[in-house]
Amino acid sequence: MxxxxxxxxxxxxxxxxxxxxxxxxxxxxxxxxxxxxxxxxxxxxxxxxxxxxxxxxxxxxxxxxxxxxxxxxxxxxxxxxxxxxxxxxxxxxxxxxAETGWLFYKKYDKLLSLCKELVENKTFKLYPEVVELINKEIETQQDDTKTILTQCIGVLSKAVVTETIxxxxxxxxxxxxxxxxxxxxxxxxxxxxxxxxxxxxxxxxxxxxxxxxxxxxxxxxxxxxxxQVEEQKLWFFENEEDIDLQIEEKEKLVDPASVKKVAQQKDDENYIPPEILPKRK
Incomplete structure (x- = not known):
């Protein structure tokens, strides 16, 4: 809508x-x-x-x-x-x-280089509107930028100014x-x-x-x-009998008497004697 x-x-x-x-x-x-x-x-x-x-x-x-x-x-x-x-x-x-450019895109160093290059050309003529545009830019810039733009005007002042609009x-x-x-x-x-x-x-x-x-x-x-998961499962099933035999062998190695003795010790440790009450008169 x-x-x-x-x-x-x-x-x-x-x-x-x-x-x-x-x-x-x-x-x-x-x-x-x-x-x-x-x-x-x-x-x-x-x-x-x-x-x-x-x-x-x-x-x-x-x-x-x-x-x-x-x-x-x-x-x-x-x-x-x-x-x-x-x-x-x-x-x-x-x-x-980032964008690229000269004056409009704040590439003042390139603008200064261009001004020097144009002034060296004997056929180059400067339009007054260009200087006005740079002066407007100077009013809104910081000191470092103002210095470069002022240098641009100084370089362009050496060029021949045309009367053409x-x-x-x-x-x-x-x-x-x-x-x-x-x-x-x-x-x-x-x-x-x-x-x-x-x-x-x-x-x-x-x-x-x-x-x-x-x-x-x-x-x-x-x-x-x-x-990898399937291979692990497959390995387990292929070796299941061997694993069971190994478990049985380990169980055989354990002495039944020692197992019984350990169990008896645990029973003794856990044994709690009955409470004996005094005889009634």
Missing amino acids: LRSLRRCIVRRNCAQILVPKCTFLTNEYKCDEAWNVQISSPILSKVNLNDFYNILDQNFLSKGVISAIDVDIFANAVRDPAYLDELKDLLHKLRLS LEDSLKIAIENAINRTQNKDIAVQKQLFLNWEQIREDKLEEQSKRLDRANRMKNIVEKQKQM
């Missing part, structure tokens, strides 16, 4: 939100036909999202790891917006490892890049979809084999333990 309620809320909210967007890429970049073929894989059609999510969540809680191929299968099997929260949760668990330059560069590589990009993307489907099947098969191998090893260990 909760899932049905959430599905209604999601659809209602989605219907009310209209987000205009402008993209540099043409519709051919979507590769809709190749994408539809990729998500129509038999593997994805067999996925029960509720059960699959519970299995992945329990596995993460018990082992602290989650398989990228499992998250890929879940993500591509989702057709209903109601499962977006589960997908977001799985992606968060998959991305718990950064956003305009980016738009021109993007449009030129698209015009040069559009056909190649689309062909590569379609091939990636095909490779993606094949890789998913291969990785899933590898994972299945690893699990089967682990289960077989576990079964072998259990069977070995059972065989």
